[in-house]
Amino acid sequence: MVNITSGAISRAAAGFILMPATVVKVKFESSLYQFKGIFPAVSEIFATRGIRGFFEGAVPTAIRDAPYAALYFAIYENCKRAQRDLYSKYNMNVHISAITAISGVIGGVTASYITQPFDMIKTRMQTQPSLYTRFLQSLLKIYRDEGIFGFFHGISLRVLRKGVQASISFTLYEWVVRKQTGN
Numbered sequence: 001m002v003n004i005t006s007g008a009i010s011r012a013a014a015g016f017i018l019m020p021a022t023v024v025k026v027k028f029e030s031s032l033y034q035f036k037g038i039f040p041a042v043s044e045i046f047a048t049r050g051i052r053g054f055f056e057g058a059v060p061t062a063i064r065d066a067p068y069a070a071l072y073f074a075i076y077e078n079c080k081r082a083q084r085d086l087y088s089k090y091n092m093n094v095h096i097s098a099i100t101a102i103s104g105v106i107g108g109v110t111a112s113y114i115t116q117p118f119d120m121i122k123t124r125m126q127t128q129p130s131l132y133t134r135f136l137q138s139l140l141k142i143y144r145d146e147g148i149f150g151f152f153h154g155i156s157l158r159v160l161r162k163g164v165q166a167s168i169s170f171t172l173y174e175w176v177v178r179k180q181t182g183n
Helices: 004-017 019-029 039-049 052-053 058-089 096-127 137-146 146-151 155-181
Strands: none
Touching: 004 019, 004 058, 004 137, 019 039, 019 052, 019 058, 019 096, 052 137, 058 137, 058 155, 096 137, 096 146, 096 155, 137 146
16 A cells, blocks of 8 residues: 555656656647747747646646556556466466566556546647646547547557556566565
């Protein structure tokens, strides 16, 4: 439970602190904007939206990040435990790195699917702030205009990225811990 709570709080805090960089990145990558560089993007955002422009999508980001981290850690730990129990029950010798990698993928993919609607709302608020102005308004607009599937555009790339990222992160983390502790 400590890992889940710590992960949720730290992820939400990091998301808020990094929000200005995220807004610039999302707008810079979007085909809706034609910025020639990062500094012109920063200048344009500040000139048109002020400081608030750098925090567009902060609410859905926090609503996405805190549950994502909590789910990610909880699913990872439970999956790791379930695999160990299963493999020991059948006297199977499976390397801990394989257990960690599989658990990481399952945790990252599952948490990504569950939090995808909030990621979509965040992205819309950041790329089209004149159309998507507030969290609830954005949620309702996406649902009315596109239905439930509107929240899942781009899910395959996010799931692939988050699954691989989680697998690599947890596998390397566990490997470093084992090396440092001698286990």
